Amino acid sequence: MTGVVSLLPEGQHGLLLSPVSGAEPHRGAEDLARYLAAGGYAPLTPRDRLLERIATLGLRGRGGAGFPAAVKLRTVRDAPGRPVVVANGEEGEPGSVKDRWLLRHRPHLILDGLRLAAAMTGAARGFVYLSDIPAEQAVRRALAERPADLPVEVVRTEHAYVAGEETAVVRCVDGGPALPTAKPPRPFEAGVGGAPTLVANAETLARIAALHACPDTAAAVAGAHLVTVSGPAGSASALIEVPAGTHLKVLADLGGHGRAEAVLLGGLFGGLYGTGWTDLPLEHDRLTAAGGALGCGALHFLHPWDCPVAVATEAVAYLSAQSARQCGVCVSGTGALARTLTAAARGGAAHDTTDKLRRWSRQLPGRGACGLLDAAARVVATLLAHFPDLVDAHRGAACPACAEPAPEDGRRFTVPVP
Numbered sequence: 001m002t003g004v005v006s007l008l009p010e011g012q013h014g015l016l017l018s019p020v021s022g023a024e025p026h027r028g029a030e031d032l033a034r035y036l037a038a039g040g041y042a043p044l045t046p047r048d049r050l051l052e053r054i055a056t057l058g059l060r061g062r063g064g065a066g067f068p069a070a071v072k073l074r075t076v077r078d079a080p081g082r083p084v085v086v087a088n089g090e091e092g093e094p095g096s097v098k099d100r101w102l103l104r105h106r107p108h109l110i111l112d113g114l115r116l117a118a119a120m121t122g123a124a125r126g127f128v129y130l131s132d133i134p135a136e137q138a139v140r141r142a143l144a145e146r147p148a149d150l151p152v153e154v155v156r157t158e159h160a161y162v163a164g165e166e167t168a169v170v171r172c173v174d175g176g177p178a179l180p181t182a183k184p185p186r187p188f189e190a191g192v193g194g195a196p197t198l199v200a201n202a203e204t205l206a207r208i209a210a211l212h213a214c215p216d217t218a219a220a221v222a223g224a225h226l227v228t229v230s231g232p233a234g235s236a237s238a239l240i241e242v243p244a245g246t247h248l249k250v251l252a253d254l255g256g257h258g259r260a261e262a263v264l265l266g267g268l269f270g271g272l273y274g275t276g277w278t279d280l281p282l283e284h285d286r287l288t289a290a291g292g293a294l295g296c297g298a299l300h301f302l303h304p305w306d307c308p309v310a311v312a313t314e315a316v317a318y319l320s321a322q323s324a325r326q327c328g329v330c331v332s333g334t335g336a337l338a339r340t341l342t343a344a345a346r347g348g349a350a351h352d353t354t355d356k357l358r359r360w361s362r363q364l365p366g367r368g369a370c371g372l373l374d375a376a377a378r379v380v381a382t383l384l385a386h387f388p389d390l391v392d393a394h395r396g397a398a399c400p401a402c403a404e405p406a407p408e409d410g411r412r413f414t415v416p417v418p
């Protein structure tokens with residue numbers, strides 16, 4: 001199965017197939033008249049108590065960290081200075097398409113969410129930050145026809161794994177390179193032009209707009225997720241909207257990966273899962289408790305002929321190549337992980353290779369300026385945790401899946417936008 005699917009019960013207003021999206025079923029340009037008729041761009045009144053509702057509903061950011069959206073909004077609102085709001089549509093994870101899809105097909109939903117975020121924080125201007133050219137065209141069209149009450153600029157960046165990290169977003173909007181900076185200060189303290197800045201993921205803003213337009217189904221909207229499902233080269237991929245708590249096995253079956261034996265979670269950020277992955281629900285806290293991360297919600301399923309060592313090697317090789325090369329520990333750490341894993345995958349593991357990889361995967365997290373180093377370490381840590389004997393099993397002879405050099409361009413994980 002390839003395409004766009006909603007598993008939300010009929011009548012619940014999700015982001016893919018719903019009246020508030022202004023079009024059905026998820027193809028072509030979003031229709032402004034229908035969007036307005038469905039409650040879009042409605043004025044925000046004090047009676048809406050939208051920020052309190054977002055807090056009560058427990059809406060989490062959908063960019064990867066899963067931070068509570070209401071806490072972020074309040075922190076920016078309460079910081080000294082006039083805030084700035086940024087819709088972050090640059091999805092660096094190669095296996096995720098949700099933000100590009102929303103920008104291309106639901107630009108009004110995102111601009112409406114940006115407007116509401118500005119109203120809740122007191123911001124006087126906004127930005128849409130992206131790298132995808134069709135998305136930029138759709139957003140510019142929507143900006144030209146929307147009821148304008150917030151000045152919004154579009155900033156296009158070059159696509160890169162770290163370009164969507166929030167300090168990289170601020171740096172690029174300010175005219176610099178899209179590279180992360182050390183924290184503090186965080187964007188809410190000193191962001192664009194030194195102002196307190198809300199950098200909000202595109203899906204998060206779309207959910208804010210949808211729950212504002214349709215209060216009756218706000219709980220379902222706040223809990224639902226957009227998930228990009230993919231598998232080995234040549235297999236199907238899909239963008240699926242699912243209710244909170246949907247089991248990963250349901251998504252594998254629906255996506256045509258019913259025979260999968262493992263899954264790589266969160267794009268490259270959430271790690272590998274082997275035995276027991278079918279019991280995992282798509283819930284931030286449950287996945288974190290299980291040692292991984294939901295990340296941006298991308299799931300890459302491994303079929304019986306996939307080798308987890310080959311998948312991990314390719315993931316770490318990609319992350320090493322995508323290092324922004326600003327932090328010494330990231331350059332040396334991702335390089336060492338990639339070289340050692342590549343050698344092991346091709347049959348060259350020494351007797352202490354597994355111990356070395358395990359030690360590095362524990363020492364490296366938290367030492368880079370952004371999450372790239374953590375992602376590489378987590379891939380290795382979860383490979384060793386879920387497949388404890390597999391690296392050693394390659395010693396002396398690579399399996400067929402590991403015989404080829406691991407490409408550094410992330411092609412295994414790259415999913416086309418449906």
Ligand code: SF4
Pocket residue numbers: 162179180181322323324325326327328330331367368369370371372373
């Ligand atoms: S951790 Fe790596 S990718 Fe992130 S800022 Fe440092 S060098 Fe760049």
